[in-house]
Amino acid sequence: MRQSPDSQTNMHLPGLRIIKAILYEARHRDSLSMAEGGELKSRRMIFRDLLSWHMRHGDHCGKYYLYGLDELGADPTSYVSTAEVLAFRKKHSGVPFYQTRLNYSNLLNDKLLFYVFMRAAGIPTPTVFGHLDNGMVFDSGFREVGDLLELIKDDEVVIKERFGGQAGRSRGGPDASFFVIREGIVNEASNGKLDSLGAVRKATGSGHWIVQRLIKQHSQLALLNPTSVNTLRAHSFRSGREISVPTILVKAGKPGSFVDNVQWGGYYSELDVASGRLTGRFRHTSSLFDKSARDDIAQKLAGLRIPYLAEASALAMRAHELLEFVPGIGWDLAITDSGPIIIEGNDRWNLSTLQLFGGARDTLHQLY
Numbered sequence: 279m280r281q282s283p284d285s286q287t288n289m290h291l292p293g294l295r296i297i298k299a300i301l302y303e304a305r306h307r308d309s310l311s312m313a314e315g316g317e318l319k320s321r322r323m324i325f326r327d328l329l330s331w332h333m334r335h336g337d338h339c340g341k342y343y344l345y346g347l348d349e350l351g352a353d354p355t356s357y358v359s360t361a362e363v364l365a366f367r368k369k370h371s372g373v374p375f376y377q378t379r380l381n382y383s384n385l386l387n388d389k390l391l392f393y394v395f396m397r398a399a400g401i402p403t404p405t406v407f408g409h410l411d412n413g414m415v416f417d418s419g420f421r422e423v424g425d426l427l428e429l430i431k432d433d434e435v436v437i438k439e440r441f442g443g444q445a446g447r448s449r450g451g452p453d454a455s456f457f458v459i460r461e462g463i464v465n466e467a468s469n470g471k472l473d474s475l476g477a478v479r480k481a482t483g484s485g486h487w488i489v490q491r492l493i494k495q496h497s498q499l500a501l502l503n504p505t506s507v508n509t510l511r512a513h514s515f516r517s518g519r520e521i522s523v524p525t526i527l528v529k530a531g532k533p534g535s536f537v538d539n540v541q542w543g544g545y546y547s548e549l550d551v552a553s554g555r556l557t558g559r560f561r562h563t564s565s566l567f568d569k570s571a572r573d574d575i576a577q578k579l580a581g582l583r584i585p586y587l588a589e590a591s592a593l594a595m596r597a598h599e600l601l602e603f604v605p606g607i608g609w610d611l612a613i614t615d616s617g618p619i620i621i622e623g624n625d626r627w628n629l630s631t632l633q634l635f636g637g638a639r640d641t642l643h644q645l646y
Contacts (some may be wrong), residue, residue, distance in 0.1 A: 294477070296332055297329075299338060300325055300328040300332070300338075301325065303319060303324065303328060303343075303411060304321045304324040304325040305322055307321055309317075310343045310348075311442055312343050312561065313346060313348060313349050313508070314404055314559070316349055316350065317349070318348050318349060318350060318356060319352075324342075327339075327342070327347060327354050328342060330354070331354055334359075335362065336361060337359055337360055337361050337473070337604060339354065339357075339359070339628045341633075342354075343543060344561060344563065344630060344634070345357060345630070345633055346561075354637075355637075355639075356639050356640065357633055357637035357639060358629065358637065358638050358639050366605070366642065382601040382602060382604050383435075383625050385601065386601070386604075386625050387436070387441060388441060388505070389488050389502045390409050390440050391489050392490070392622060392623070393598075396597065396600075396620065399597075399600055400616070401593070401596065401600075401620055402593070402618070402619040403620050403621065404436075404492040404619060404621060405418075405490065406418055406488050406489065406490050406491075407429040407491065408423070409440060409486070409487060409488045409489065410437075410485075410486065410488075410489070411486040412485065413483045415428070415429065426475060426478065426489070427475060428481070430475075430489065433491055433492075434458075434459065434460045434461070435458075435489055435490060435491060436456070436457070436459075436491075436492050437456075437457040437459070437478065437482065437485055437487055437488070437490075438457070438488060438490065439455050439486065440486040440487055440488050441486055441490075445531065455586065456539075457478055457481075458492065458537070459475075459478075459492075460492070464477065464478055465490070465536045465546070466536075468564040492507070493507045493541050493614065493619070493621075494614060494615075495612055495613060495614060496614055497615075498583060498613070499528075499530075499584070499612075499613050500582065502530035502531075502547075502578070502579070502582075503530050503532065503533055503534075503535065503538070505531065505533075505534055505535060506530065506531030506535050506536055506537050506544070507530050507612055508528065508529060508530040508538050508616070509528075509538055509610075509612050509621065510527070510528055510529070510549075510584070510609075510610070510611045510613065510618070511526070511527045511529055511546070511608060511611075511631060512526045512590060512608075512609045512611060513606065513607070513609075514606070514607050514609060515605065515645050516598060516604065516606070517645045521595045521599060522645065523640045524593050524645070525632060525638075526549050526551055526590070527546045527547065527549060527634065527635075528546070528584060529544055529546050529547075530544060532541070532545070541563075545560045546560060546561050546562075546631065546634050547559070547560045547563035548560065548635045549587075549638075551587065551591075554583055554585075554586065554587045555581050555583050555584070556579045556580065556581065556582045557580065558577070558579045558580030558581070559579075560575060560576065560579060561634045561635070584613070586613050586617050586639040589617050590618035591619050592609075593619075593620060594609045594611065597609065597623065598623075599604050606633065607622075607623045607624065608623065608627030609622075610623075610624075612621050637641055
């Protein structure tokens with residue numbers, strides 16, 4: 279992906295507010311840096327990087343420190359801006375909905391629809407026992423049942439929002455949008471324990487939810503954190519009729535967490551796809567990681583082998599083949615003892631995730 283014509287021909291002159299923001303980030307390098315060691319750029323170099331980014335792209339590089347661009351030798355020009363990705367999605371979004379009568383993005387945005395579609399196509403995905411619709415409970419055959427307990431029975435389950443995290447946010451935060459039930463004990467994503475299923479019934483009394491079997495992950499992935507299902511994030515891209523998976527990361531929950539979501543303290547680890555092993559480098563956005571915690575995690579990660587990696591990449595490409603006119607998908611996959619399974623896909627994949635361990639400009643340019 280080359281720079282957009284706008285960024286090549288027009289310079290975006292920063293206003294006073296942007297200048298102040300850039301000055302702040304440059305001056306506070308030591309407190310904002312996420313570097314795990316090595317020499318950092320001078321504050322003057324950081325200021326110049328951020329100013330040049332704004333003048334080229336017209337937006338602020340808010341992920342500068344997350345990307346490690348403050349480390350000496352890091353090249354911001356190899357990274358893609360948000361404005362460029364939005365233009366890329368618009369250009370490669372395929373045939374408009376009104377011409378095809380198909381909206382493949384709906385399959386990705388609706389977890390229940392996604393499960394039905396992928397199961398029908400023979401793609402392994404976690405079993406869905408049923409769903410809740412504004413307090414009404416339905417089994418996997420879309421028949422109404424009397425109570426949530428009829429779906430759970432003796433299984434270990436996950437209850438999560440069918441259409442994403444909007445209901446959790448409407449209650450004032452994400453903490454109540456994901457529940458894990460093991461051996462009758464209910465935990466929410468914030469690690470708080472609920473006394474009974476009554477609390478879950480109350481929390482899920484409005485909105486749309488699915489009840490899904492809890493994944494039993496491979497022992498190698500459990501080494502990262504045994505209390506959360508740790509996953510792979512694979513990015514697949516369609517270029518013409520060809521589909522490829524240029525990047526795969528590993529996502530793990532912080533120690534003791536029940537989920538691997540970054541907003542709840544999880545982190546991404548760099549994976550050497552050729553060897554199938556973790557490099558020891560990782561990125562996070564949580565203040566929970568002090569230096570000793572970072573050192574412990576880096577030591578645990580380095581050299582750890584991830585099983586079924588080739589199979590996971592092939593599964594992501596196979597699933598993407600079913601979704602025409604979607605240029606790029608970020609897949610969350612779990613690894614079980616019998617192989618990979620797809621948890622969900624996201625056509626609005628996070629640009630920062632794609633570039634955590636290196637700029638994506640060359641990758642996207644080769645594809646498009």
